[in-house]
Amino acid sequence: MRIYYRGPDAVVTSTVFAGRAPAPRYAIRDLRNVQISRVERFEPSVAHAAAGLLIIAAVAWPLWQASPLYALALVALGMPALAAGTVMWRLRPQTFQLRATYRGAAVELYSSGDERVFNQITRALRRAIEDARPPAVWTGADAA
Structure with missing residues (x-):
């Protein structure tokens, strides 16, 4: 199991995305339509x-x-x-959210006001999803 990110907010491995403690764990292979959104709070x-x-x-x-x-x-x-x-x-505070579809249900994977940490976690999740894809099947006939 490869670890892409480990910090106080989240852990991203080759098989699981785990947010803060009360949040459930999500299997990487079951995540679809991962999106980034920004929520502005009105002060x-x-x-x-x-x-x-x-x-x-x-x-x-x-x-x-x-x-x-x-x-x-x-x-x-x-x-x-x-x-x-x-x-x-x-200077109004903004919250960044990481949303996805997990086994047919829309879920919020992670949210943070710290843009640097949010981007690190997003990049780690992106790499985990890319590495979890099945390898492409290639035959010599496809090249012709």
Whole structure:
């Protein structure tokens, strides 16, 4: 039995993929349609920043009628909120998932927020699946 990856999150061998402890073990030969997906979690901090900018715009609109200088000052004070919201949006956490069909049922093999470890496990599983394929039958007549 060849070991492709062994770590605290998963073990990938030539016969079995085993995720974290409560997850079941999956036979490599029974895995089909292995897919990678990315799930983005929505953080409330981004929604709060957007709501704050909306409130600033709602307050600044009547001030624009009275004195454009006050409205511009209020908008300038709101710019740090816009910058913070943009930074939070760009740095939002993402979860990577490894999904497959196992004996006719869709299963989630593995998920992680650490992209480096996720890619290592994905590569190990890909190599295990490729090595588990039966060898191609070749005859001399096929070459002609």
